[in-house]
Amino acid sequence: MENKSGMQFGVFSVGDITTDPTTGITPTEHERLKAMITIAKHAEEVGLDVFAAGEHHNPPFVNSSTTTLLAMIAAQTEKLLLSTATALITTNDPVKIAEDYALLQHITDGRIDLTLGRGNTGPVYPWFGKDIRQGINLAIENYALLHRLWTEEVVDWKGHFRTPLQGFTATPRPLDDVAPFVWHGSIRSTEIAEQAAYYGDGFFANHIFWPASHTAQMVKLYRERFEHYGHGTAAQAIVGLGGQVFMAKNSQDAVKQFRPYFDNAPVYGHGPSMEDFTAQTPLTVGSPQEVIDRTLGFRDYVGDYQRQLFLIDHAGLPLKTVLEQLDLLGSEVVPVLRREFAVGRPSDVPDAPTHSSQVAKRDAALAVSAL
Amino acid sequence: MPLKHIAVVAAGLSQPSSTRLLADRLAEATVRSLAEHGDQVEVTVVELRDLAHDITDNLLTGFPSPALDTAITAVTSADGVIAVTPVFTASYSGLFKSFFDVIDKDSLSGTPVLIGATAGTARHSMVLDFALRPLFSYLRAVVAPFGVFAASEDWGSGDETTTTLPDRVARAGAQFADLVSGHSTARDDAFDGVVPFEEQLRRLSADS
Numbered sequence: 001m002e003n004k005s006g007m008q009f010g011v012f013s014v015g016d017i018t019t020d021p022t023t024g025i026t027p028t029e030h031e032r033l034k035a036m037i038t039i040a041k042h043a044e045e046v047g048l049d050v051f052a053a054g055e056h057h058n059p060p061f062v063n064s065s066t067t068t069l070l071a072m073i074a075a076q077t078e079k080l081l082l083s084t085a086t087a088l089i090t091t092n093d094p095v096k097i098a099e100d101y102a103l104l105q106h107i108t109d110g111r112i113d114l115t116l117g118r119g120n121t122g123p124v125y126p127w128f129g130k131d132i133r134q135g136i137n138l139a140i141e142n143y144a145l146l147h148r149l150w151t152e153e154v155v156d157w158k159g160h161f162r163t164p165l166q167g168f169t170a171t172p173r174p175l176d177d178v179a180p181f182v183w184h185g186s187i188r189s190t191e192i193a194e195q196a197a198y199y200g201d202g203f204f205a206n207h208i209f210w211p212a213s214h215t216a217q218m219v220k221l222y223r224e225r226f227e228h229y230g231h232g233t234a235a236q237a238i239v240g241l242g243g244q245v246f247m248a249k250n251s252q253d254a255v256k257q258f259r260p261y262f263d264n265a266p267v268y269g270h271g272p273s274m275e276d277f278t279a280q281t282p283l284t285v286g287s288p289q290e291v292i293d294r295t296l297g298f299r300d301y302v303g304d305y306q307r308q309l310f311l312i313d314h315a316g317l318p319l320k321t322v323l324e325q326l327d328l329l330g331s332e333v334v335p336v337l338r339r340e341f342a343v344g345r346p347s348d349v350p351d352a353p354t355h356s357s358q359v360a361k362r363d364a365a366l367a368v369s370a371l
Numbered sequence: 372m373p374l375k376h377i378a379v380v381a382a383g384l385s386q387p388s389s390t391r392l393l394a395d396r397l398a399e400a401t402v403r404s405l406a407e408h409g410d411q412v413e414v415t416v417v418e419l420r421d422l423a424h425d426i427t428d429n430l431l432t433g434f435p436s437p438a439l440d441t442a443i444t445a446v447t448s449a450d451g452v453i454a455v456t457p458v459f460t461a462s463y464s465g466l467f468k469s470f471f472d473v474i475d476k477d478s479l480s481g482t483p484v485l486i487g488a489t490a491g492t493a494r495h496s497m498v499l500d501f502a503l504r505p506l507f508s509y510l511r512a513v514v515a516p517f518g519v520f521a522a523s524e525d526w527g528s529g530d531e532t533t534t535t536l537p538d539r540v541a542r543a544g545a546q547f548a549d550l551v552s553g554h555s556t557a558r559d560d561a562f563d564g565v566v567p568f569e570e571q572l573r574r575l576s577a578d579s
């Protein structure tokens with residue numbers, strides 16, 4: 001067994017178009033979209049498990065249609081699990097999410113799951129006819145409907161945010177009648193951790209922009225509530241983490257190469273020094289060994305978890321550099337992480353969910369209820 | 372004896388600063404009046420100049436550095452806050468405003484606040500009422516009616532025919548101490564008391 005830890009490792013792309021601060025070159029939308037596909041394919045080539053794409057509806061981001069993008073990637077890969085980072089549960093019609101992703105689930109033979117989020121751009125709400133003050137309520141009601149559309153054949157439904165449904169069947173039905181696995185993503189909303197726990201779904205902590213202590217509190221809350229709702233013990237809750245790395249064989253080279261990208265990055269650039277930011281958040285800039293050590297440390301404050309995704313293709317980093325980062329992840333980092341995360345991992349901690357594990361789980365539940 | 376925590380926020384930039392001088396006088400008057408109430412007092416001074424970079428970083432990244440986090444916790448958990456700013460361009464300084472911008476908007480709700488300001492001339496004295504008071508009203512703090520404005524001339528003027536700066540400081544401190552003595556701040560931990568999901572769902576369906 002290669003994947004002894006039961007964990008999935010991969011990369012997630014925000015899909016930003018950012019000028020490379022070292023060359024002044026800005027990729028076109030076409031180049032950036034093609035680069036995302038190349039990155040995903042290379043993630044599979046180097047032995048990673050997951051590629052996830054963000055969804056945005058405003059420049060400087062390019063991916064507005066995740067199922068289209070993921071279908072193209074699925075057609076050119078064999079094993080890679082495709083996911084979202086995130087899919088907007090607030091402004092998309094949950095009926096369309098149910099149908100789009102069920103269809104994607106079929107044509108990829110189950111190689112998909114979703115991370116749901118609320119987005120990062122205020123005007124997207126009014127652009128899609130929604131009220132940003134209802135952000136949490138939209139996430140709750142829309143997912144409640146999405147969940148029913150995937151688990152119930154015929155749905156009668158009435159809510160606040162879309163037209164009622166009478167006798168509606170979302171098509172196609174999920175593959176093998178098992179809904180795509182869902183992670184709920186959040187940086188700081190405790191309501192979303194509570195939502196994930198209520199359904200027994202996964203919880204994905206952004207783990208990029210905020211200190212580790214904050215992520216630790218969010219995950220602890222999710223785990224406690226997961227147990228409260230009877231889905232298993234707190235240690236058996238399904239946790240995913242983001243992370244952000246830049247590597248070179250030699251630590252000093254990584255620092256030197258990444259600094260101009262850090263200093264000009266859209267989110268935190270022109271703010272804290274790279275040294276302060278790496279100390280205060282999970283960002284790691286250094287040798288593969290430093291990335292291994294830091295990443296293994298995540299377990300100390302979130303417990304044994306299921307999925308680790310890294311952000312490696314933002315802030316104007318050119319495609320060639322991103323592919324080199326993937327080479328380092330695949331050859332030097334992830335094999336060690338798989339081995340080391342397996343050490344001391346309790347046997348009752350679930351492996352990362354896949355379509356086949358979800359089918360098995362459903363069958364086991366049916367067998368119990370048939371007794 | 373009850374222990375009261377007072378946080379002093381001073382936004383002066385020069386060293387030494389008349390803003391800090393006024394803040395210290397106000398803190399001293401408050402401690403003296405609280406002692407008369409039988410309250411023990413612990414005073415924490417937050418000099419925003421020392422946190423200027425951290426405050427800007429927080430505006431950009433969305434989270435506080437450990438040093439800023441310590442200062443924010445001292446202010447939001449205090450039983451009373453003394454907030455003093457120099458007047459810059461007809462209002463509180465940008466640094467003063469930025470500090471309160473990075474604090475959660477509910478985290479001073481109900482907290483007694485004593486406002487103070489300093490400037491070169493008395494022509495800015497209304498800044499207490501047209502700038503500081505609305506700011507803290509928005510934050511739902513309890514702003515003491517008596518604030519203290521000190522122009523440069525106030526530090527060297529006054530006789531028995533006028534109300535001097537020390538008189539105004541003493542009266543402000545006494546009034547603020549009354550508010551603090553009858554108040555104690557208890558903040559909820561965001562991770563405690565999460566609304567159960569059934570309750571969230573019920574709220575959505577209740578008025579449909």
